[in-house]
Amino acid sequence: MVSVQRLTRHFQDPKRGTVKAVDDVSFEARPGTVLGVLGANGAGKTTLLRTLATILPPTSGTAVIAGRDIVREPEAVRGAIGFLSATTSVYGRLTVLETLQYFGRLYGLEERFLQVRIESVTASFGLESFLGTLGDRLSTGQKQRANIARAVIHDPGVVFLDEPTAGLDVVAAQGVLEFIEKCRDEDKTVLVSSHVMSEIERLCDEIVVIHDGTVRAASTPASLVAESGAPSLEAAFLEAVGYEKGARL
Helix, strand or coil: CEEEEEEEEEEEECCCEEEEEEEEEEEEECCCEEEEEECCCCCCHHHHHHHHCCCCCCCEEEEEECCEECCCCHHHHHHHEEEECCCCCCCCCCEHHHHHHHHHHHCCCCHHHHHHHHHHHHHHHCCHHHCCCEHHHCCHHHHHHHHHHHHCCCCCCEEEEECCCCCCCHHHHHHHHHHHHHHHHCCCEEEEECCCHHHHHHHCCEEEEEECCEEEEEECHHHHHHHHCCCCHHHHHHHHCCCCCCCCC
């Protein structure tokens, strides 16, 4: 369970003053569901996920993730989640296998279970052909697959994925989408941000639309479309964020 309670994250900018990157955001995501976080670039999606992952402390408010409070128990939260950020990168001087082993041991996995998990994520993300390749020599798509694998090496019950199919070809992206569906089938809670509306429609049981740091809509994809009267999810999203044709968000 992920329960976000009036979460706020403000920054101070020398030119702009107080920047309300996340402002009084509340929502819930239940086990066995995929919740999509939609928003234009700069809307606050990544800041929201980074705050939930305890990388950034909230200015106010909090969230409870798998029974742990992000303010009072940040280390426990980190152990309970898998997090892929848009800026997550591989270590150039480690092979993919060494990276998986390193992160598995950081999470305290016993060697026998670690080997089982390595075999599982290798199969899930098609890592077999480049397990022994150094990070510096991986393609963009290979790096993304390796990054997702290391984010979930400890088999977390809650997974945050920020643009998980970015840079992937159709075949590799399909593997990631199937993995997310598998997480749902295993009763995990998944939060995923994406600009690809077809992925949102396929994966998400519920969506939260973020714009200027605030929640503009929270619903199922089908309900958002029906309530807006828009012809598609993309059109309903644009309406929710107040987009006008020819204007810049």
